[in-house]
Amino acid sequence: xxxxxxxxxxxxxxxxxxxxxxxxxxxxxxxxxxxxxxxxxxxxxxxxxxxxxxxxxxxxxxxxxxxxxxxxxxxxxxxxxxxxxxxxxxxxxxxxxxxxxxxxxxxx
Amino acid sequence: xxxxxxxxxxxxxxxxxxxxxxxxxxxxxxxxxxxxxxxxxxxxxxxxxxxxxxxxxxxxxxxxxxxxxxxxxxxxxxxxxxxxxxxxxxxxxxxxxxxxxxxxxxxx
Amino acid sequence: xxxxxxxxxxxxxxxxxxxxxxxxxxxxxxxxxxxxxxxxxxxxxxxxxxxxxxxxxxxxxxxxxxxxxxxxxxxxxxxxxxxxxxxxxxxxxxxxxxxxxxxxxxxx
Numbered sequence: 001x002x003x004x005x006x007x008x009x010x011x012x013x014x015x016x017x018x019x020x021x022x023x024x025x026x027x028x029x030x031x032x033x034x035x036x037x038x039x040x041x042x043x044x045x046x047x048x049x050x051x052x053x054x055x056x057x058x059x060x061x062x063x064x065x066x067x068x069x070x071x072x073x074x075x076x077x078x079x080x081x082x083x084x085x086x087x088x089x090x091x092x093x094x095x096x097x098x099x100x101x102x103x104x105x106x107x108x
Numbered sequence: 109x110x111x112x113x114x115x116x117x118x119x120x121x122x123x124x125x126x127x128x129x130x131x132x133x134x135x136x137x138x139x140x141x142x143x144x145x146x147x148x149x150x151x152x153x154x155x156x157x158x159x160x161x162x163x164x165x166x167x168x169x170x171x172x173x174x175x176x177x178x179x180x181x182x183x184x185x186x187x188x189x190x191x192x193x194x195x196x197x198x199x200x201x202x203x204x205x206x207x208x209x210x211x212x213x214x215x216x
Numbered sequence: 217x218x219x220x221x222x223x224x225x226x227x228x229x230x231x232x233x234x235x236x237x238x239x240x241x242x243x244x245x246x247x248x249x250x251x252x253x254x255x256x257x258x259x260x261x262x263x264x265x266x267x268x269x270x271x272x273x274x275x276x277x278x279x280x281x282x283x284x285x286x287x288x289x290x291x292x293x294x295x296x297x298x299x300x301x302x303x304x305x306x307x308x309x310x311x312x313x314x315x316x317x318x319x320x321x322x323x324x
Binding site: 007009040041042043044045046047064066080083084086087088089090091092093094095096 | 221239242245246251252253254255256257281284286311312313314315316317318319
């Protein structure tokens with residue numbers, strides 16, 4: 001299937017509707033019926049504001065978080081629009097991708 | 109060099125031929141003479157089946173695992189075909205990429 | 217904005233100018249005024265030399281490190297040229313990408 005690999009960047013101390021923002025996004029992806037989302041934590045980094053977010057130099061709360069998703073073009077547009085309307089601060093990167101399942105899903 | 113950035117998604121409790129599936133794939137990549145593979149663990153996520161795989165909410169065994177590789181088109185096709193024949197359940201994402209070495213390899 | 221998603225691969229025990237190479241690169245990215253960089257650690261992997269770099273099988277120092285950046289074409293070319301001139305051993309993967317901010321930056 002053709003579409004996009006979307007990466008959303010946030011950090012551990014961002015919250016939205018009483019949840020960690022990254023968890024809220026994974027939940028939203030489930031609610032929207034998207035095919036998957038994987039949350040990966042970074043060690044350190046800096047974002048769009050020159051501020052250094054680090055795991056071992058500063059507190060844990062600054063830890064960068066990445067959410068990876070494989071989406072059709074329609075799904076990607078709908079998700080980005082929804083997130084933008086929600087007003088949550090996120091940096092996104094999307095790249096054209098081909099994706100699918102190999103082998104036999106064991107928990108299908 | 110032109111080719112693909114391939115990401116394979118599995119989870120920590122999947123096993124194949126007596127090994128953790130992710131480790132088995134890294135070993136296969138070495139056996140096939142591919143130029144590299146890097147295993148990254150996710151914190152949580154869900155896959156193609158609405159089931160929530162989490163590091164901190166459920167047991168460690170559900171932890172998502174990503175394998176990243178840079179491959180020529182021929183290598184990528186051969187690997188995906190081999191994995192599909194092996195019957196191991198995997199989600200793959202591939203994106204067109206350019207890759208190579210910078211500087212002087214220290215352990216060449 | 218259009219540009220590249222750049223991934224640089226190194227490992228924890230590589231040092232440059234008295235720093236961990238990965239940290240030195242994040243610092244360079246800040247000095248160059250780039251918009252962000254995120255450092256992610258891998259569990260294990262092998263690089264361009266058949267050597268197996270592992271977190272749980274060998275010592276921590278061998279742990280793979282990935283640096284992710286979203287860059288314009290000019291920024292990407294300038295960074296790769298600078299890193300190549302610096303002579304630091306790195307594997308790079310770049311993929312055409314579209315990126316930007318969603319919502320309202322909270323710490324702008």
